[in-house]
Amino acid sequence: MTDQDAQANAPLHGILAEYDSPTAVVLASKKVRDAGYTRWDTYTPYPIHGIEKAMGIRMTILPWFVIVFAIIGLLTATALQWGTNAMDYKWLISGKPFWSWPANVPIIFELTVLFSAFSTLAGMLALNNLPLLAHPLDLKERFRRVTDDKFFLLIEARDPKFDESNARKLLEATAPVVLDTVKEDRSSSALIPRGLIYAGIVLGVASLVPFAVFAQARTAKMDKGRLHLVWDMDFTPSYKTQSDNPLFEDQRAMRKPPVGTVAQGHLNADDHLHLGKNAEGNWATTLPAGMQADEATMALGKAQFGIYCTPCHGFAGEGNGMVHKKASALGQGWVPPTNLHEERVRNLAAGDMYNTITRGIRNMPAYGSQMDDQERWAVVLYVRALQKSRTVGVGQLTDAERSQLK
Amino acid sequence: MATAASTTNPYNGPLKGDNAFAQITDNVSRIMEAPKPPLAWYLGMAFALSLLGIFGASLGFVVWEGIGAWGHVHPVAWGFPIVNFVFWVGIGHAGTLISAILFLLRQNWRTAINRFAEAMTIFAVVCAAVFPGVHIGRPWLPYWMFPIPNQMGMWPQFRSPLEWDVFAVGTYATVSILFWYMGMIPDFATFRDRSTSTVRRAVYGIVAMGWRGSSRQWHRYERAYLLLAALATPLVLSVHSVVSFDFATSQLPGWHTTIFPPYFVAGAIFGGFAMVVVLAIPARQFFGLKKIITMKHLELMAKVILGTGMLVGYAYAMEMFVAWYSGAMFEQFAFLNRAFGNYAWAYWTMIFCNVMSPQVFWFKKMRTNIWVIFIVGLIVNVGMWFERFVIICTSLTRDFLPANWGNFIPSPVDYATLAGSFGLFFTLFLLFCRYMPMVAMAELKAFIPEGHAHDEDDHH
Numbered sequence: 076m077t078d079q080d081a082q083a084n085a086p087l088h089g090i091l092a093e094y095d096s097p098t099a100v101v102l103a104s105k106k107v108r109d110a111g112y113t114r115w116d117t118y119t120p121y122p123i124h125g126i127e128k129a130m131g132i133r134m135t136i137l138p139w140f141v142i143v144f145a146i147i148g149l150l151t152a153t154a155l156q157w158g159t160n161a162m163d164y165k166w167l168i169s170g171k172p173f174w175s176w177p178a179n180v181p182i183i184f185e186l187t188v189l190f191s192a193f194s195t196l197a198g199m200l201a202l203n204n205l206p207l208l209a210h211p212l213d214l215k216e217r218f219r220r221v222t223d224d225k226f227f228l229l230i231e232a233r234d235p236k237f238d239e240s241n242a243r244k245l246l247e248a249t250a251p252v253v254l255d256t257v258k259e260d261r262s263s264s265a266l267i268p269r270g271l272i273y274a275g276i277v278l279g280v281a282s283l284v285p286f287a288v289f290a291q292a293r294t295a296k297m298d299k300g301r302l303h304l305v306w307d308m309d310f311t312p313s314y315k316t317q318s319d320n321p322l323f324e325d326q327r328a329m330r331k332p333p334v335g336t337v338a339q340g341h342l343n344a345d346d347h348l349h350l351g352k353n354a355e356g357n358w359a360t361t362l363p364a365g366m367q368a369d370e371a372t373m374a375l376g377k378a379q380f381g382i383y384c385t386p387c388h389g390f391a392g393e394g395n396g397m398v399h400k401k402a403s404a405l406g407q408g409w410v411p412p413t414n415l416h417e418e419r420v421r422n423l424a425a426g427d428m429y430n431t432i433t434r435g436i437r438n439m440p441a442y443g444s445q446m447d448d449q450e451r452w453a454v455v456l457y458v459r460a461l462q463k464s465r466t467v468g469v470g471q472l473t474d475a476e477r478s479q480l481k
Numbered sequence: 482m483a484t485a486a487s488t489t490n491p492y493n494g495p496l497k498g499d500n501a502f503a504q505i506t507d508n509v510s511r512i513m514e515a516p517k518p519p520l521a522w523y524l525g526m527a528f529a530l531s532l533l534g535i536f537g538a539s540l541g542f543v544v545w546e547g548i549g550a551w552g553h554v555h556p557v558a559w560g561f562p563i564v565n566f567v568f569w570v571g572i573g574h575a576g577t578l579i580s581a582i583l584f585l586l587r588q589n590w591r592t593a594i595n596r597f598a599e600a601m602t603i604f605a606v607v608c609a610a611v612f613p614g615v616h617i618g619r620p621w622l623p624y625w626m627f628p629i630p631n632q633m634g635m636w637p638q639f640r641s642p643l644e645w646d647v648f649a650v651g652t653y654a655t656v657s658i659l660f661w662y663m664g665m666i667p668d669f670a671t672f673r674d675r676s677t678s679t680v681r682r683a684v685y686g687i688v689a690m691g692w693r694g695s696s697r698q699w700h701r702y703e704r705a706y707l708l709l710a711a712l713a714t715p716l717v718l719s720v721h722s723v724v725s726f727d728f729a730t731s732q733l734p735g736w737h738t739t740i741f742p743p744y745f746v747a748g749a750i751f752g753g754f755a756m757v758v759v760l761a762i763p764a765r766q767f768f769g770l771k772k773i774i775t776m777k778h779l780e781l782m783a784k785v786i787l788g789t790g791m792l793v794g795y796a797y798a799m800e801m802f803v804a805w806y807s808g809a810m811f812e813q814f815a816f817l818n819r820a821f822g823n824y825a826w827a828y829w830t831m832i833f834c835n836v837m838s839p840q841v842f843w844f845k846k847m848r849t850n851i852w853v854i855f856i857v858g859l860i861v862n863v864g865m866w867f868e869r870f871v872i873i874c875t876s877l878t879r880d881f882l883p884a885n886w887g888n889f890i891p892s893p894v895d896y897a898t899l900a901g902s903f904g905l906f907f908t909l910f911l912l913f914c915r916y917m918p919m920v921a922m923a924e925l926k927a928f929i930p931e932g933h934a935h936d937e938d939d940h941h
Contacts (some may be wrong), residue, residue, distance in 0.1 A: 096934075097499070097931075097934040099937045101934040116697055118694045118696070119694050119696060120502060120671075120922075120923060121667070121699075121926040122696070122927060123932070123934050125934050126696050127700055134609070135700060135704050137704050138704065154629060156639040159628055159636035159637075160636060160638070163634075163636065164634060164635060164636055166636075166638060178640035179640065181649065181719065181723050182644070184721075185645075187646065187759075188651040188652055189651075191712050191713055192652075192709060193655075195659075195709050199701050199702060202701050203695075203697075203698040206687075210691065212693060215625070219675075221674075222667065222674045222693075222694060223502065223503055223671060223674070223691060224502035224506065249590050274765040305619075308619065323860050341599060373531035393498070396790055413787065443864050453484070
C-alpha cells in the first residue's frame with residue numbers, strides 16, 4: 076500500500092512520446108534539439124541511421140580510451156617477455172640474443188588486441204552507465220516495446236529549460252502515437268532484492284577461499300611428502316642403470332653394446348695407422364698413408380711430445396725428465412727412463428716405436444687412450460728428428476748450416 | 482519434410498506482428514519462448530549428447546592411460562589431435578569474418594547470419610582449445626603454458642610458436658566472446674522484455690545489463706562495435722597465421738614454407754563458410770527462419786565458398802610449383818610423395834573435396850539448390866580436415882632420413898575423439914539455438930527498408 080501511494084505522489088521524471096516509425100522519431104528529435112533541450116533522449120529498437128545528427132549527439136571519446144589501453148597492452152607484452160626471458164631467467168634459444176624482439180611480435184600483437192578489446196567493452200559499458208538495472212521508464216508497460224518495434228522520445232524534467240506544458244505542446248506537434256508522463260520510481264523500497272545481496276556476500280567471501288589456501292600453501296612447510304596423483308609417471312616401472320634385472324642371465328639392468336658395435340671413427344681398419352704393422356704383419360717402417368712428413372706433422376709431434384713424453388724422457392729425449400730427477404732423488408730404487416738416443420732405440424722400426432707409445436712397456440704407461448693415432452705417429456716422427464739431431468755428421472749439413480757452426 | 486513439420490513445429494507457423502520489426506522480433510524470439518522445441522531439436526540433442534559422452538570417455542581414457550592411447554608413434558609425433566585443433570580453429574574463423582570483416586566491408590546481408598556464425602566461432606574455438614590442453618603428455622600441467630610465478634623460477638618460452646598459440650587462441654576466444662556478448666546485449670533486452678516467467682526475466686535482465694535502446698547509448702555501442710570489428714579483423718588473420726607458424730617455423734619439408742599463413746587463413750575461411758552453410762540450412766528449416774536466412778544469403782555464401790575454394794586450389798598449385806622451382810631435393814620429394822606416395826589417397830580426397838566440388842557453384846542452378854549447397858558444404862568440411870591431415874601426417878611420415886620414415890595408423894581412440902568433438906560442438910550449438918537470440922534482431926531491423934528514416938535533409 077505504502078509503495079503504491081508513494082508512487083502516486085512521486086515527482087515527475089519526464090514527458091514520453093511514442094512513435095511507430097523511424098522517420099517520425101527523427102523529425103521529432105530535430106524539433107527537440109532545435110528547441111534547445113539538453114536532458115532528453117530517444118529510445119529505439121535499433122540504431123537509426125541519421126539520428127545522431129538529428130539529436131546533435133557528439134562523437135564519443137571511446138576510441139581515445141581504447142588506444143590508451145592498446146598502448147598499455149603493447150608495453151605490457153613487451154615488458155613481460157623481456158622481463159621473463161631476457162632478464163629474470165635468461166633463456167638461450169638457438170644462439171639468438173637474449174632479447175630478439177621479432178620473435179616476440181606475435182604475443183605483443185595479441186596482447187595489444189586483447190587489452191584493446193577489453194577496454195572497448197568496458198569503456199562502452201562505463202560511458203553508457205551500464206549495467207543500469209532500474210529506471211523510471213521500466214514502470215511504463217508500453218515502453219516494453221522499445222526493444223521490439225516502437226520508438227520513444229523522453230524529455231526529462233531535470234532539463235534546465237523544462238516546462239511541462241511547453242514540452243507537451245512541442246511533442247504533440249510531432250504527432251506521436253501516445254503522449255505520456257513518467258514519474259520517478261518510488262514503487263519499491265528496496266532496489267536490489269535482499270536475497271541477491273546475501274548471495275553476493277556469500278559468493279564474495281567464498282571466492283577468497285582459494286587465495287587463502289594458496290597463501291597458506293606458499294608459506295607453510297609440508298610434513299607429509301607430496302601427493303602422487305599419477306603413479307606411473309612419478310614411479311616409472313623402467314629399470315635403473317645400477318639395479319638388477321632378473322630377466323638377464325647376468326642379472327644386470329645395464330647391458331653392453333651388442334657384439335660388433337663400432338663407435339663412430341673407431342673402425343680401425345687400417346693396421347698400419349692403428350697397429351703400426353705393415354701388410355706382411357711386420358713392423359711398419361714409414362708413416363701411414365695419408366700422413367706426410369711435413370712441418371705440420373712435426374709441429375704436432377713436438378707439441379704432443381712436450382705434453383706427454385718430456386716428464387720422463389726429458390726435452391732432448393735423454394731420459395732425464397723431471398720425473399726421473401725426483402724419483403732418483405728419493406733413493407728407493409728407480410729404473411731410469413730409456414735414453415731415446417741409444418743405438419737400440421735408433422734401430423727400432425717406426426711401427427715398433429708407435430706400438431710402444433700406444434701400449435706402453437715395462438714402467439711406461441700406455442698412451443693409446445691419451446693421444447689418437449695421428450698424434451702418436453707425429454710423436455714418432457719427432458723422436459726420429461731428435462735422434463737424427465745427435466747422429467748427423469758435418470758432411471750431411473747444408474752449406475748454410477755449416478757456416479753457422481763457424 | 483516442410484509440410485509435416487509445420488503442423489507440429491511451433492516455429493513454422495505464421496508470424497505475429499503488424500509491421501516488419503515486430504515480425505522479426507517474433508520470428509526469432511518465439512524460438513526461445515516456445516514451451517517445447519520441435520522434435521528435430523530433441524533428436525539433434527540426443528545425437529550430440531551421445532557424441533559428447535564419447536568425447537568425455539575417450540579423453541578420460543587418454544588422460545588415464547597416456548597419449549599412447551592415440552595412434553602417435555615415431556615419427557608421427559603429432560597426429561589427429563593437432564589436425565583436429567587446426568580444423569576447429571579454422572572453422573571458427575568464418576564466424577569472425579562474417580561478423581567483423583563483412584561489417585567493415587558494409588555487406589549488410591551478413592545481419593541474417595552473423596549471430597549464429599559468431600556462436601559457431603565460440604563453440605569451434607572451445608572444441609579447438611580442448612586439444613592442445615589434452616595432447617600434452619601431462620595434461621595436469623597446462624598452467625605451465627602461462628607466465629605464473631612458480632617455485633622453479635621458470636617462465637614460458639615466449640619465442641616458441643606453441644606459446645604464441647596460447648596467446649593467440651586465448652585472445653581470439655576472449656575477443657570473440659566479448660564481441661558476441663556485446664552484440665547480444667540489445668537482443669537479450671528484447672528477450673527480457675518479452676519474458677513471462679520471473680526467472681527468465683531476471684536472467685535475461687542481468688545479461689542485458691538494463692539496455693533500453695537509448696540513442697546516446699546506441700551511439701557509443703555502434704562505435705564499440707566498429708572498434709571490435711576493426712580489432713577482430715587483424716586478429717583473425719594473425720591467429721591462423723600463428724597456428725600455421727606451428728608448422729612453418731619448423732624445418733620439415735612440406736611444413737617449412739612461407740605460403741602457410743595466407744594458405745591457412747584462406748583455408749580456414751573456406752572451411753568455416755562450409756560449416757556455416759551446413760548449420761544454416763537445417764537451422765532455417767527447423768527453426769522457421771526461412772524469411773530471414775533467405776535463398777539470397779545461401780547463394781552469396783555459396784559464392785564465397787567458390788571464391789575461397791579457388792584461393793585454396795591456387796595455394797595447392799603454388800606449393801607444387803615452388804617445390805619444383807626451388808630445386809630443393811627434400812622439398813620436391815615431399816610434394817611428389819604427397820601426390821603419389823603411400824598417403825596419396827588422402828591427398829586426392831583433399832583435391833576432390835576442396836578444389837573440384839565447389840566448382841559446381843559456377844552454375845546458378847547449383848548454387849540456388851539447397852541440397853547441393855548442403856552436400857558441398859559437408860564435402861568441403863571433410864576436405865578441409867583431410868588438408869590438415871595431409872600436411873601434418875604425410876609430411877611427418879617421410880622426412881629427411883629414410884631410416885626415420887614410418888607409417889601412421891590412427892587408433893580407435895583417435896576416431897572416437899574426433900567424432901566426439903563434434904558432439905561438444907553440436908551440444909553447445911543446439912543449446913545456443915534454444916536459449917539465446919539466434920539472429921541479430923537489432924542489426925537486422927536497421928537494414929530492412931522500413932528501418933530507414935526518410936528525412937527531408939537526407940541526401941541518400
